[in-house]
Each structure stands twice: as C-alpha cells, then as structure tokens.
Amino acid sequence: MLGRLVGWFAALSTIGKVGLVTAASVGTIAVVGAPSNSPNSSSQPAPTVQGEQTKIEKKNETKTEPIPFESKTVDDPTLASGTEKVTTEGVDGIKTLTYDVTFTNGVETDRRQIKVEITRQPVTNIITRGTKVISNCDPNYTGCVPIASDVDCAGGSGNGPAYVSGPISVIGSDIYDLDRDNDGIACE
Numbered sequence: 195m196l197g198r199l200v201g202w203f204a205a206l207s208t209i210g211k212v213g214l215v216t217a218a219s220v221g222t223i224a225v226v227g228a229p230s231n232s233p234n235s236s237s238q239p240a241p242t243v244q245g246e247q248t249k250i251e252k253k254n255e256t257k258t259e260p261i262p263f264e265s266k267t268v269d270d271p272t273l274a275s276g277t278e279k280v281t282t283e284g285v286d287g288i289k290t291l292t293y294d295v296t297f298t299n300g301v302e303t304d305r306r307q308i309k310v311e312i313t314r315q316p317v318t319n320i321i322t323r324g325t326k327v328i329s330n331c332d333p334n335y336t337g338c339v340p341i342a343s344d345v346d347c348a349g350g351s352g353n354g355p356a357y358v359s360g361p362i363s364v365i366g367s368d369i370y371d372l373d374r375d376n377d378g379i380a381c382e
Contacts, residue, residue: 248298248299249298249299249300250296250297250298251296251297252294252295252296252297253294253295253297254292254293254294254295254308255292255293255295256290256291256292256293257290257291257293258288258289258290258291258313259288259289259291260286260287260288261286261287261288261289261312261315261316262286262316263284263285263286263287263316263317263318263319264284264316264318264319265284265318265319265320265321266318266319266320266321267320267321267322267323268281268320268321268322268323269322269323269324269325270322270323270324270325270326271325271326272324272326273322273323273324273325273326274324274326274328275324275325275326275327275328276324277323277324278321278322278323278324279321279322280319280320280321280322281320281321281322282317282318282319282320283317283319284316284317284318284319284320285316285317286316287312287313287314287315287316287317288312288313288314289310289311289312289313290309290310290311290313291307291309291310292307292308292309292310292311293305293306293307293308294306294308332345332369332370333365333366334364334365334366334367334368334369335362335363335364335365335366335372335380336362336363336365337358337362337363338358339358339362339370339372339380340356340358342354342355342356343355344356344370345357345358345370345372346358346370346372347359347360347372347380347381348360348381350381358372358380358381359381360372360379360380360381360382361379361380361381361382362379362380362381363378363379363380364378364379364380368380
C-alpha cells in the first residue's frame with residue numbers, strides 16, 4: 195500500500211527516535227508490510243537514516259526599500275506664465291520590512307512578513323507653475339502703451355519705433371515723454 199504525503203508531517207526514524215519534521219514535498223512512501231498485490235509495494239522495511247537530525251532555525255531578517263516620492267504642480271499667479279520652478283525638492287522615503295524566516299538544515303524553507311515600518315516619510319516634489327499673464331503694455335500709462343525702446347504719439351514728429359494714439363493718462367513715470375505739457379494727459 196502506498197501513500198502520497200505533500201505538505202504534511204512525516205514520521206522519521208533517527209537512531210531509535212521517532213520525530214516529526216515539516217515536509218515541503220514528500221514523494222511516494224512505501225508502507226512496510228503492504229499487500230504484495232500493490233503495484234509498488236515493498237516487503238523490505240524502509241531504510242532508516244543513521245545519525246542525521248533535522249535542524250530547524252528561525253530568524254528575523256530586515257531589509258529596507260525606497261518609497262518613491264510623488265510630484266505635485268501648484269499654480270502661482272505672481273510668477274510669469276510659462277515659467278516653472280521646483281520649490282520643494284522631492285526625496286524618496288524608506289520603509290523597513292521585517293520577516294520571520296525558517297531555515298531547515300541551513301536552507302530557507304519559509305518566509306513571512308511580520309512588520310512594515312515607515313522609517314522616513316517621502317517628501318513630495320513641488321513644482322510651481324506661473325500663471326501671470328505678462329502684459330505688453332507699459333504700467334506707467336492707462337490704456338495700452340507698448341513696451342519698446344521708444345514710443346511716440348501717433349501723428350506726431352517722433353520716429354518710433356512704436357506709436358500710440360491718445361489721449362492717455364500718465365499714472366507713473368512718463369518714461370517716453372508723451373506728456374509734453376505735464377498735465378497728466380499724454381498724446382492730446
């Protein structure tokens with residue numbers, strides 16, 4: 195009579211002692227005294243392993259793994275549109291994994307994760323994106339006076355390269371000298 199034993203316990207004889215050991219996979223086992231009409235029966239007793247003992251050790255092992263940082267984009271209305279800058283540099287975190295490991299005769303036979311600890315939190319990478327629309331108009335005037343190397347009143351005696359039609363109010367410095375009579379109104 196034959197039996198198959200997989201993943202269970204097998205009784206072994208070692209120098210007159212019977213003990214239990216964990217078996218990952220046990221092939222066909224011949225049963226002593228099995229009827230001779232069984233296809234793989236044996237009338238011989240199973241051989242005993244002399245002087246060999248099964249050594250089972252348990253150890254805790256730890257290893258670290260990176261935790262990838264995330265990236266986030268934040269809009270900034272004070273930064274010119276189309277520009278981006280990293281305001282916080284991303285840093286990977288670290289997690290420590292602890293395992294309960296079983297060795298049978300020096301060979302690893304089981305590994306179970308028993309603990310996960312965040313050793314260092316990841317730091318989010320923050321990118322600031324500008325949303326401010328840059329005006330092509332000089333802020334020293336109401337209306338739109340173009341920003342150029344020189345601006346003159348349209349229809350006047352100036353040679354440009356840029357021209358503006360008035361009247362326009364001067365609200366800052368009259369950098370293009372458009373208000374000839376200094377009354378706060380340019381190109382009148």
